[in-house]
Amino acid sequence: MNEQQILIKNILAFIESNDSSEESFNQLALNLFRYQYSQNAPFRSFCMQKGKTPRTIKSWKDIPAVPINAFKECTLSCKDPDRAERIFMTSGTTKGISGKHFHPTMEVYDQSMLVNFKKRFMGDTERIRMGILFPIEEAMPNSSLAHYLALALREFGTDDSQYLMGDKGILVDRLIEELERAERTGELYALLGASFSFVHMLEELERRGKSYSLPQGSKVLDTGGFKNQSRELELDEFYTLLSRSLGISREHCLNMYGMTELSTQFYDFGNETVPSVKSGPFWIRTRVVNPLTGEDVPRGERGVLIHCDLANFNSVTTILTEDMGMEKEDGFLLLGRAKGVEARGCSIAVDEFIQATKGMPS
Secondary structure (H helix, E strand, C coil): CCHHHHHHHHHHHHHHHCCCCHHHHHHHHHHHHHHHHHHCHHHHHHHHHCCCCCCCCCCHHHCCCEECCHHHHCCCCCCCHHHCCEEEECCCCCCCCCCEEEECCCHHHHHHHHHHHHHHHHCCCCCEEEEEECCCHHHCCCCHHHHHHHHHHHHHECCCCEECEECCEECHHHHHHHHHHHHHHCCCEEEEEEHHHHHHHHHHHHHCCCCCCCCCCCEEEEECCCCCCCCCCCHHHHHHHHHHHHCCCHHHEEEEECCCCCCCCEECCCCCCCCCEEECCCCEEEEEECCCCCCECCCCCEEEEEEEECCCCCCCCEEEEEEEEEEECCEEEEEEECCCHHHHHHHHHHHHHHHHCCCCCC
């Protein structure tokens, strides 16, 4: 068994262990840091520029946070990227550059998703009839969200669960049939998809004068945002319209916060109030920092989010996002994209990474 296989075995065991202690998280994070430092050349150059090595790093909080745009600048992979089982890609930028996250095996990503999803979305329910407001995985093989939703449907959906999105958008007639069936039979129902898909759904239901009262315990899960779509909504209006159109209480309208560059997702406990507190499982931890100094800001103050995800075994565990947040006792608030001084701090971090890895293959 090689070093990566041993690490994968240890990560999977940790995810199943329910061991949320600081000591266990820290030990596995340091083991992963040593491995990524030795096998991931761009990451090693970045660490060396900052004077951080396996000898000097004693805590997961000291692991250099790689700016998220680094995934667009070069290949962050411990194993040969050409032999990856899956490559998840970001939506790109105005320059058309996409970030790539290489997965030599999907074993860890899938286990991370399934254990977390079962606890945070399914609860005591083993299976639920699902409608997916997103394209099938085969249509978007490089989409982490497409894979996530396919996993959810396969492992937790009933046999008659189905996709409600086609080549030309939402299959509105099929969607209405599904909602009417759930309302008529009293069978629990779950709608999952991208936030902007729900915006289009709301528009169609409003246009047709349709609203429903789905069985108590039915749920909605949206993810992402809906800016630059046909209609922009404030969060409060969005969840009010969802609740009113489907007859689902806002506390059963959950939001998932994830990103291509991570292998673990965050959830809230419903959106009775917004913004809602997000939190992850014990194998991912979040800091809220001043991006100019890298220091943690006091709880209750705004900063930029850093995530340390132990399921990210092949790229880097620790990522500096461009998302603003605020630490709360049981998680963090997601407060939108970094602007002003915070955005400048994120840009400086990207520049530092580029300088440290200049001349390496992208």
